[in-house]
Amino acid sequence: MAIVKTTYGRRSFLKTSALAGGGMVLGFSWLASCQPTPEEVLAMPKEWFNINGFLKIGENGVVTIMSPNPEIGQNVKTSMPMIVAEELDVDWKNVIVEQAPLNTDLYVRQLAGGSQSIRQGWQSLRMAGATARQMLREATAQAWKVPVEEITTEAGVLHHKNSGKSAGYGEMAAAAAKVTVPKEVTLKEIKDFKIIGTSQKNVDGVNIVTGKPLFGLDYKRDGMLIAMIVHPPAFGLKLKSVDDSTARSMPGIKDVFTIQTFNDDYKKHMFDATAFPGLAVVVVGNTTWEVMNARKALKLEWEPMGEFSDTYAHFMTGALSSRKMPAALENTSEHMAKMAEMGAKLAKVARKDGDPEAAFKNAAQVIERNYSAPFLAHNTMEPMNFFAHVTADKAELVGPIQTPEYMEKSVAARLGLPLEKVDIQMTRQGGGFGRRLYGHFVVEAAVISQKVNAPIKLVYSREDDMTFGNYRPAYYATYRAALDANKNLIAFHVRAGGLPESPVAANRFPAGAVDNYLAEEWALDSNISIGAFRAPRSNFIAGAEQSFLDEVAEAAGKDPIEFRLELLDRALKNPVGADNDYEAARYAGVLELVRTKSNWGQQQPNVHRGVSAYFCHNSYVAQVIDLSIENGKPLIHKVHCAVDCGIVINPIAATNLAEGGIVDGIGHSLFSAMSFKDGFPEQNNFDKYRLIRNGEAPKAIEVHFVKNEIDPTGLGEPLNPPIMGALANALYKATGKRFYDQPFLAGKEVLG
Amino acid sequence: MAIFNLNINGKKQQVDVDPATPMLWVLRDHLNLVGTKYGCGIAACGACTIHLGGVAMRSCQLPVSQVGNQAITTIEGLSEKGDHPVQKAWLEHDVAQCGYCQAGQIMNAAAFLQNNPNPSDAEIEAAMNGNICRCGTYVRIKAAIKTAAGG
Ligand code: FES
Ligand code: FES
Numbered sequence: 001m002a003i004v005k006t007t008y009g010r011r012s013f014l015k016t017s018a019l020a021g022g023g024m025v026l027g028f029s030w031l032a033s034c035q036p037t038p039e040e041v042l043a044m045p046k047e048w049f050n051i052n053g054f055l056k057i058g059e060n061g062v063v064t065i066m067s068p069n070p071e072i073g074q075n076v077k078t079s080m081p082m083i084v085a086e087e088l089d090v091d092w093k094n095v096i097v098e099q100a101p102l103n104t105d106l107y108v109r110q111l112a113g114g115s116q117s118i119r120q121g122w123q124s125l126r127m128a129g130a131t132a133r134q135m136l137r138e139a140t141a142q143a144w145k146v147p148v149e150e151i152t153t154e155a156g157v158l159h160h161k162n163s164g165k166s167a168g169y170g171e172m173a174a175a176a177a178k179v180t181v182p183k184e185v186t187l188k189e190i191k192d193f194k195i196i197g198t199s200q201k202n203v204d205g206v207n208i209v210t211g212k213p214l215f216g217l218d219y220k221r222d223g224m225l226i227a228m229i230v231h232p233p234a235f236g237l238k239l240k241s242v243d244d245s246t247a248r249s250m251p252g253i254k255d256v257f258t259i260q261t262f263n264d265d266y267k268k269h270m271f272d273a274t275a276f277p278g279l280a281v282v283v284v285g286n287t288t289w290e291v292m293n294a295r296k297a298l299k300l301e302w303e304p305m306g307e308f309s310d311t312y313a314h315f316m317t318g319a320l321s322s323r324k325m326p327a328a329l330e331n332t333s334e335h336m337a338k339m340a341e342m343g344a345k346l347a348k349v350a351r352k353d354g355d356p357e358a359a360f361k362n363a364a365q366v367i368e369r370n371y372s373a374p375f376l377a378h379n380t381m382e383p384m385n386f387f388a389h390v391t392a393d394k395a396e397l398v399g400p401i402q403t404p405e406y407m408e409k410s411v412a413a414r415l416g417l418p419l420e421k422v423d424i425q426m427t428r429q430g431g432g433f434g435r436r437l438y439g440h441f442v443v444e445a446a447v448i449s450q451k452v453n454a455p456i457k458l459v460y461s462r463e464d465d466m467t468f469g470n471y472r473p474a475y476y477a478t479y480r481a482a483l484d485a486n487k488n489l490i491a492f493h494v495r496a497g498g499l500p501e502s503p504v505a506a507n508r509f510p511a512g513a514v515d516n517y518l519a520e521e522w523a524l525d526s527n528i529s530i531g532a533f534r535a536p537r538s539n540f541i542a543g544a545e546q547s548f549l550d551e552v553a554e555a556a557g558k559d560p561i562e563f564r565l566e567l568l569d570r571a572l573k574n575p576v577g578a579d580n581d582y583e584a585a586r587y588a589g590v591l592e593l594v595r596t597k598s599n600w601g602q603q604q605p606n607v608h609r610g611v612s613a614y615f616c617h618n619s620y621v622a623q624v625i626d627l628s629i630e631n632g633k634p635l636i637h638k639v640h641c642a643v644d645c646g647i648v649i650n651p652i653a654a655t656n657l658a659e660g661g662i663v664d665g666i667g668h669s670l671f672s673a674m675s676f677k678d679g680f681p682e683q684n685n686f687d688k689y690r691l692i693r694n695g696e697a698p699k700a701i702e703v704h705f706v707k708n709e710i711d712p713t714g715l716g717e718p719l720n721p722p723i724m725g726a727l728a729n730a731l732y733k734a735t736g737k738r739f740y741d742q743p744f745l746a747g748k749e750v751l752g
Numbered sequence: 753m754a755i756f757n758l759n760i761n762g763k764k765q766q767v768d769v770d771p772a773t774p775m776l777w778v779l780r781d782h783l784n785l786v787g788t789k790y791g792c793g794i795a796a797c798g799a800c801t802i803h804l805g806g807v808a809m810r811s812c813q814l815p816v817s818q819v820g821n822q823a824i825t826t827i828e829g830l831s832e833k834g835d836h837p838v839q840k841a842w843l844e845h846d847v848a849q850c851g852y853c854q855a856g857q858i859m860n861a862a863a864f865l866q867n868n869p870n871p872s873d874a875e876i877e878a879a880m881n882g883n884i885c886r887c888g889t890y891v892r893i894k895a896a897i898k899t900a901a902g903g
Binding site for chain 1: 849874
């Protein structure tokens with residue numbers, strides 16, 4: 001039995017109080033036990049999760065668990081309260097889940113991203129439930145005058161076996177609220193879990209299928225006006241002149257003006273990213289349609305913008321980074337040429353083992369291949385939007401945002417209000433994928449509301465949303481492998497970069513499995529802004545690496561799973577280097593599981609298979625795709641998937657998220673791209689930007705979770721990167737051609 | 753501006769709007785029926801699907817002036833208690849991730865099943881191809897449609 005200290009510190013205080021009706025409120029910081037150490041900050045500096053909340057027990061035994069972190073479709077609003085309910089030992093049927101407000105008095109940090117919610121929340125969510133249960137037991141022991149050890153619980157009922165007494169949690173809740181918070185509590189044995197590991201439906205399910213107002217775009221307030229904003233239409237342009245004479249006089253229009261989102265002297269944090277530091281034009285009116293029409297009537301002139309440097313502080317460490325945004329009107333064709341040029345040059349060494357130069361020189365065979373992928377727009381189904389009501393002394397904001405606490409700071413600084421006068425509430429969010437980490441639209445909404453002195457909802461059109469930037473970067477990778485005369489892999493080399501960052505993770509597999517290993521990275525400046533996109537960097541490099549390994553396995557005359565397993569065996573038994581950031585046994589475990597579940601090695605007529613495996617965001621994934629070519633297009637019959645993410649909280653939701661990651665990865669690598677001509681995005685809506693459609697998705701997806709008792713890790717991202725490799729490998733089997741450049745089907749007929 | 757008398761979810765509603773206003777915005781901005789979603793505004797995503805005279809229709813491309821006296825059904829009026837077979841199947845399969853596209857998916861699926869109560873997989877795909885789900889819930893959408901069809 002695990003006994004844990006209830007490490008509730010001064011700022012993550014746990015507070016109890018009695019409810020008027022006789023219940024109990026327990027306030028706690030859900031991440032109290034998980035304050036990141038500096039090493040962890042360095043290991044995962046991009047995105048972090050920190051959530052707080054409280055639970056309430058009503059006198060009737062109904063439990064409300066607040067879900068304080070943003071729900072972007074990853075199911076945290078259901079899965080995280082399940083963990084609290086488990087340790088509290090209540091019947092899930094008696095639990096209500098509510099979205100908690102952002103509360104900077106109570107909470108230390110709130111942020112969604114990096115597949116970190118369950119991983120970071122696990123211990124403290126359990127502790128929170130266990131603490132409340134312990135207080136209920138102590139209150140009951142006092143009431144019945146028996147030792148607390150003799151009080152047991154089951155599904156929201158307290159029992160005392162010897163006296164035969166029992167009482168519901170509701171009856172004891174008021175007394176429990178007066179019990180001193182225990183210094184340590186006992187957690188359940190994993191084998192005793194009753195809620196964790198069972199499939200529980202989405203707590204918002206009924207509201208979703210009946211069309212209840214849930215999302216930011218659905219939010220309304222009396223007297224609310226609609227605002228739209230016009231940013232420069234191309235990267236590298238800024239506003240020159242505005243003629244709003246027609247727009248202004250159109251029906252329903254209240255005002256037209258320009259704003260600057262961030263002041264020039266403002267010190268940005270990383271979630272303030274924008275490619276457009278200058279003026280934008282705002283139209284405010286009564287209804288969305290009227291505002292949409294008026295903005296079309298604006299006569300705007302743009303001019304080239306000079307080079308600038310975008311400097312921002314890391315959200316946790318405060319470390320400053322600076323990105324040079326060159327004065328240029330960029331073109332995709334030039335991007336590709338420049339990246340290929342960089343790929344052919346020596347770059348910055350990120351890791352070196354052995355003597356790769358000598359190994360390549362002496363090799364019997366060298367394989368070298370190049371891979372590329374374009375910029376991608378996040379395209380959350382719900383475009384960016386936010387409600388703001390700013391008055392002389394306070395700002396009230398409501399909407400979909402993954403970083404509410406940070407945007408609260410940005411808004412306070414921009415409006416010149418003290419932080420406690422700015423309040424951000426979260427709605428359900430129509431997708432995130434990283435896009436809603438960057439909250440320029442929250443600040444814009446606040447500035448607009450202040451200017452028109454009225455409550456407003458800022459609405460981005462799909463075109464505004466798709467052309468704003470903060471994209472997944474464009475990437476390019478060169479891989480080389482050296483085989484000796486016996487076809488053993490003796491050296492491995494990756495050199496990769498992008499606009500404007502490198503995707504290389506130098507210590508990932510196959511680092512550690514090859515004696516001579518070299519990883520190099522480079523980056524090119526671009527004024528097209530980028531942001532975290534589901535599984536940043538892995539969402540390209542995994543597919544490239546796994547395609548390349550397939551080709552190397554083939555050259556070595558080995559089965560692709562066997563080839564990987566041999567390398568992993570080497571990494572397990574006799575690893576090269578010390579910094580390998582994966583567990584070879586778990587990596588091999590998912591490959592072995594997918595091999596069994598997919599009946600690997602069994603040929604079906606006219607079905608072609610590709611395999612891939614990857615480790616990122618703390619979870620291990622292996623996937624097998626079965627496809628054939630019909631009418632010149634891939635028809636994906638099935639995806640078999642094995643995942644090791646430790647304990648699975650809510651299998652139905654975990655499976656759904658896994659399916660989503662797979663469909664997402666297949667869709668983007670087959671179809672999607674943002675391209676640029678003289679700085680102008682060439683896609684601005686779903687007629688030109690291809691997203692995967694129903695009939696193009698796999699016909700079936702089977703997800704198998706490795707059963708173990710390891711603390712849970714993330715699922716939002718790790719399913720997405722490897723599938724691109726499995727897909728490329730299966731396409732090769734089907735067509736005899738290797739696919740190196742994403743999107744694989746751009747303007748191509750695939751012939752079987 | 754002009755006055756339009758509409759029949760929405762079995763209720764008479766009157767609006768005074770520009771005749772070119774798409775039903776999507778009439779519903780969302782004027783009638784407070786926000787279940788119908790904006791996704792693209794150019795008939796490319798299906799998020800705004802409603803029923804017009806029982807036929808699935810993209811409300812972002814339907815000017816209010818063209819509605820006449822045809823009955824409109826939105827997600828809010830698909831069933832009284834949220835128990836339309838398609839809604840029930842959606843819950844059974846726990847289809848939603850973010851949930852934003854799902855009203856459009858459900859409205860399209862409901863109209864489709866009305867015309868084709870026993871669809872093949874290929875027919876389901878063809879009917880649902882116009883509805884984008886960025887979260888990638890397509891496998892579940894298909895399974896839920898089959899459940900709703902009773903097969
Ligand atoms: S909003 Fe109408 S089809 Fe996309
Ligand atoms: S559930 Fe998110 S777009 Fe479909």
